[in-house]
Amino acid sequence: MFVHNSPPQNPQGRRTDELSWAPKTSAVVVFGIGGVLMAVAAATLGNDLAGRLLIALAAVALLVIAATGAYIRPRLQVVDAAPGGPGLAVRGLSGRRVYTPQQMRRVRVTSYPRLGRRVKTLEIDAREPEDRLIVLSRWDLGTDPQDVYEALDGAGALPPQP
Numbered sequence: 001m002f003v004h005n006s007p008p009q010n011p012q013g014r015r016t017d018e019l020s021w022a023p024k025t026s027a028v029v030v031f032g033i034g035g036v037l038m039a040v041a042a043a044t045l046g047n048d049l050a051g052r053l054l055i056a057l058a059a060v061a062l063l064v065i066a067a068t069g070a071y072i073r074p075r076l077q078v079v080d081a082a083p084g085g086p087g088l089a090v091r092g093l094s095g096r097r098v099y100t101p102q103q104m105r106r107v108r109v110t111s112y113p114r115l116g117r118r119v120k121t122l123e124i125d126a127r128e129p130e131d132r133l134i135v136l137s138r139w140d141l142g143t144d145p146q147d148v149y150e151a152l153d154g155a156g157a158l159p160p161q162p
Contacts, residue, residue, distance in 0.1 A: 021074060041055050042059055075136065076140070085100075107122070109121070109123075109145050110123055120145045121145055136148075
């Protein structure tokens, strides 16, 4: 007899294992290729030592951004955090931390002016095990933070409203 274990579902019936967000793979690859090209340019171009040093620093910066973007995948993920229902797993440089809805004060989308336009961010205000404000941008999520918020709401992964 074949038994099929279905993936965890939220109260609305959506699969929670499909809900994850990370920097776009194409952007991470472009940063990596740019870093490699800059490193080659720093090693081979001219005899201007100061210029080569600046190009090398730019190469290192691009490679660090690419490595960070590849390491923190997925940046945000809906996980089964029973008994409280779906929770949020946030991955950073220091590792992955899971927050249940009871451990979060609020999740909201904010926008603020930057370089002449409004930029949206997703803010997760966590209270346990320590107070922490997690701010995720479009780069971190790979998509519009408002779309992520709506998906989290549909998955039942948001904390209860006060």
